[in-house]
Amino acid sequence: MKRRTVLALEQALSLPYATLRFAQLGWRVIRLEAAPTGAGLPGDPNRYIGGRVADDDRRTYFVAPNVGKEAIALNLKEPEGQAVLHRLIRELDVDVFCCNTLPGRYQQLGIDYETLSAIKPDLIWAGISAMGPDYPNVPGYDPAIQAMAGYMELTGPADGPPTLTGVPVIDLKAGDEVYANVMLALADRAETGRGRRIDVSMLQAAASWLITTLPLLDFGCEDSEITRCGNEHRKFIPTNAYPTRDGFVYMAIGSDVQWRRLTALPRFAPLATEGRQTNEGRTRDRETLHRDIAAITSQATADEIRDDLARATVPNARIHTIPQVAQMAALSDKLTRTVMPDGRTIRMQPLAVDLPEAQAEMPFPPKYGQHTDAILAEAGYTDAELAGLRARGVVAGIQENKRSLEERV
Numbered sequence: 001m002k003r004r005t006v007l008a009l010e011q012a013l014s015l016p017y018a019t020l021r022f023a024q025l026g027w028r029v030i031r032l033e034a035a036p037t038g039a040g041l042p043g044d045p046n047r048y049i050g051g052r053v054a055d056d057d058r059r060t061y062f063v064a065p066n067v068g069k070e071a072i073a074l075n076l077k078e079p080e081g082q083a084v085l086h087r088l089i090r091e092l093d094v095d096v097f098c099c100n101t102l103p104g105r106y107q108q109l110g111i112d113y114e115t116l117s118a119i120k121p122d123l124i125w126a127g128i129s130a131m132g133p134d135y136p137n138v139p140g141y142d143p144a145i146q147a148m149a150g151y152m153e154l155t156g157p158a159d160g161p162p163t164l165t166g167v168p169v170i171d172l173k174a175g176d177e178v179y180a181n182v183m184l185a186l187a188d189r190a191e192t193g194r195g196r197r198i199d200v201s202m203l204q205a206a207a208s209w210l211i212t213t214l215p216l217l218d219f220g221c222e223d224s225e226i227t228r229c230g231n232e233h234r235k236f237i238p239t240n241a242y243p244t245r246d247g248f249v250y251m252a253i254g255s256d257v258q259w260r261r262l263t264a265l266p267r268f269a270p271l272a273t274e275g276r277q278t279n280e281g282r283t284r285d286r287e288t289l290h291r292d293i294a295a296i297t298s299q300a301t302a303d304e305i306r307d308d309l310a311r312a313t314v315p316n317a318r319i320h321t322i323p324q325v326a327q328m329a330a331l332s333d334k335l336t337r338t339v340m341p342d343g344r345t346i347r348m349q350p351l352a353v354d355l356p357e358a359q360a361e362m363p364f365p366p367k368y369g370q371h372t373d374a375i376l377a378e379a380g381y382t383d384a385e386l387a388g389l390r391a392r393g394v395v396a397g398i399q400e401n402k403r404s405l406e407e408r409v
Helices: 014-024 060-066 079-091 103-109 113-119 142-148 169-192 202-207 214-219 256-263 265-270 279-284 287-298 302-311 322-327 372-378 385-391 398-409
Strands: 006-010 028-034 070-074 095-097 124-129 196-201 239-244 247-252 316-320 333-338 343-348
Touching: 006 014, 014 095, 014 124, 014 169, 060 287, 060 343, 070 079, 070 333, 070 372, 079 113, 079 372, 095 169, 103 124, 113 124, 113 265, 124 169, 142 169, 142 202, 169 202, 196 202, 214 343, 239 287, 247 302, 256 279, 265 287, 265 385, 279 287, 302 316, 372 385
Parallel strands: 006 028, 006 095, 028 070, 095 124, 124 196
Antiparallel strands: 239 247, 247 316, 333 343
16 A cells, blocks of 8 residues: 555544554654644644643643654644645645544634645645535534534433443544545545645534434434333343343344243253343333343352353353453454653554554653654755744744643642
8 A cells, every 4th residue: 555645734633543553554644733822732632631641741631643643733823824834735745634623713724725725736635624615614622523413312211311321432433424425535646636625524424423313303202212221132032231140141132033042051941031132022012021141140149150151152241441442352453552761651542443554652742842853854945044034933843842841830
């Protein structure tokens, strides 16, 4: 696979996660952050979130999505800074430009598709925003979009409040849509020579996953079918977390055949009744059925229950903690890694899919503006020109960030 160059005006999680996937392929990813303005900490706010494990601007929450990247700092509010960006796109032969800025600011910052594609017609341009360019000034973070897209309405106990999911799924979904659509655009460009504009609406991307609930509206569904149901499945019964003497086991019955195999086991035989032979019958009897199963499972250990379920070929699992997930034999040797400046190895999430060209060990994330000078020099800027840009606040690097941080202490 040809190595591509990606330039991303990125912050938070959704876009850094998308460009991480490019970096894992060995592509060159240059993250672009704002030059210090005197208001707030410089660059991506996520640099300063979490424990201070490396230094002030590379804390725990910033590390995993930003390994394997380079970093420059540029003031795009000024025409001179925009001219630098446009020159970088030309001279570095940038394949993909990405941003997760408010669409209402695209033209103001000189990053709109029309401007950049005029500089490089085969450029692939991708933007993530809360609700797409038709809503140019609506900000969006994952929790707010979870609320807006109905995810919170679908998550949590039936008798409890709306609840966030435990993973920022909409950020990650939006990032995956950038990744997939850039790949599609690259395939198209190979045939046509043309670039493409890609707009990812976090709301629309999230709503595309409502495939098991939203279509039910036009089937005259019950309210219970499109609201919270705790650990149950809304349609397949019984599917739930059940107590044992030493923890919980999740069991998922996906067919009447699995139900018959389950109730053929001595331990679960008392569950079998004429009315429970079909999923429809079990749905009518779901509350009593869940109580009956819990009464059985609570008398045995989790391993005993899982042994039974394995004999019946019924999907099941212990409910793992995150440390237990990291230790699973199926995952432990697939975790990606980075090495901190002090030499410690940090385990991170695995690749989504094993690919021969993908990188399992990634360089530690860059400091704010770490590569500004080197990348601008690569684009043909002389030392004198760089000094002038720095003096005028058009570009910034590590030293400017250090001074900015010191001023806030």
